[in-house]
Amino acid sequence: MKGGNMGGMMKQMQQMQKKMMKAQDELHEMSFEASAGGGMVTVIANGKKEITDVQIKEDVVDPDDIDMLQDLILAATNDVLKQIDDKTNDTMGKFTKGLNMPGMF
Numbered sequence: 001m002k003g004g005n006m007g008g009m010m011k012q013m014q015q016m017q018k019k020m021m022k023a024q025d026e027l028h029e030m031s032f033e034a035s036a037g038g039g040m041v042t043v044i045a046n047g048k049k050e051i052t053d054v055q056i057k058e059d060v061v062d063p064d065d066i067d068m069l070q071d072l073i074l075a076a077t078n079d080v081l082k083q084i085d086d087k088t089n090d091t092m093g094k095f096t097k098g099l100n101m102p103g104m105f
Helices: 003-029 066-096
Strands: 031-036 041-046 051-056
Touching (some): 003 066, 031 066, 041 066
Antiparallel strands (some): 031 041, 041 051
């Protein structure tokens, strides 16, 4: 490669890196929400996969059936984490499409 081509490629890589960082920051600020049991349990998380809120309707709290409540919480939590993964892969995949770079999103 000639020096000019290498410099242009480096500039493009730097621009792509800035766009990736911006997209990642935007993802981290997003809010994701998932419910289970017809809205009886709702889990809210940010794009960093931090659970920010858990809402449980009083009707679902049955001391004789704790297993059902635990299952609803697990289902909503797994759903919200999957939403974050899907959005992250979709967003960050735009940058790595066509590149063979192991370890990238």
